[in-house]
Amino acid sequence: MKAKKLQIISEEISKYSQYVTQEDIDRFVQAILKAKRIFVNGAGRSGFAARAFSNRLMHLGLTVYFVGEPTTPSIHEGDLLVIGSGSGTTASLVSNAKKAKSTGASIATLTIDPKATIGSMADVVVVIPGATPKNEEVNNTNLSQQPMGSLFEQLSWLTYDSVIMELMPLLHQTEDEMFSRHANME
Numbered sequence: 001m002k003a004k005k006l007q008i009i010s011e012e013i014s015k016y017s018q019y020v021t022q023e024d025i026d027r028f029v030q031a032i033l034k035a036k037r038i039f040v041n042g043a044g045r046s047g048f049a050a051r052a053f054s055n056r057l058m059h060l061g062l063t064v065y066f067v068g069e070p071t072t073p074s075i076h077e078g079d080l081l082v083i084g085s086g087s088g089t090t091a092s093l094v095s096n097a098k099k100a101k102s103t104g105a106s107i108a109t110l111t112i113d114p115k116a117t118i119g120s121m122a123d124v125v126v127v128i129p130g131a132t133p134k135n136e137e138v139n140n141t142n143l144s145q146q147p148m149g150s151l152f153e154q155l156s157w158l159t160y161d162s163v164i165m166e167l168m169p170l171l172h173q174t175e176d177e178m179f180s181r182h183a184n185m186e
């Protein structure tokens with residue numbers, strides 16, 4: 001017998017992934033290629049997906065930092081801040097976006113609501129379908145049977161993975177080269 005709730009989730013992902021546009025992904029890929037260094041930021045579950053993305057960017061040989069780590073330096077002009085935020089309103093992320101903007105760094109965001117604070121400040125917006133109680137504008141409880149921002153958080157993880165697949169040939173990176181950079185102390 002099929003696991004019914006799991007089936008619901010996989011059908012939602014299959015349906016809503018079609019609304020993520022290649023144009024948004026292409027603009028995001030170009031912003032990454034242009035950046036001197038990449039800073040990745042996200043909170044809670046959106047942050048877990050963003051953290052996984054930062055790991056793959058490191059595998060590609062790019063200079064990448066996850067915001068909040070003690071080894072993360074200051075951001076400057078020429079750098080890119082990537083923010084994953086379903087609501088686009090999470091306070092610490094808004095604050096970091098403002099800081100990045102004030103230094104002349106660029107911002108790319110994955111978000112449900114491009115009109116929310118973070119989306120409005122971003123140079124590149126990848127719109128991800130979803131709903132969240134953290135933002136009344138996109139608190140559409142009919143969209144997904146899953147609680148809170150789960151659909152966004154899952155789709156953002158998969159979108160990040162698709163961006164890595166776009167970047168691999170552009171950076172002439174094979175899986176073997178990427179794996180050679182994988183942590184050897186884990």
Ligand SMILES: O=C([C@H](O)CO)[C@H](O)[C@H](O)COP(=O)(O)O
Pocket residue numbers: 043044045046047084085086087088089090093132134147148149150153
């Ligand atoms: O963990 C989260 C929460 O459980 C909602 O599903 C969110 O990812 C976290 O609160 C960050 O929120 P957003 O910035 O709106 O993605």
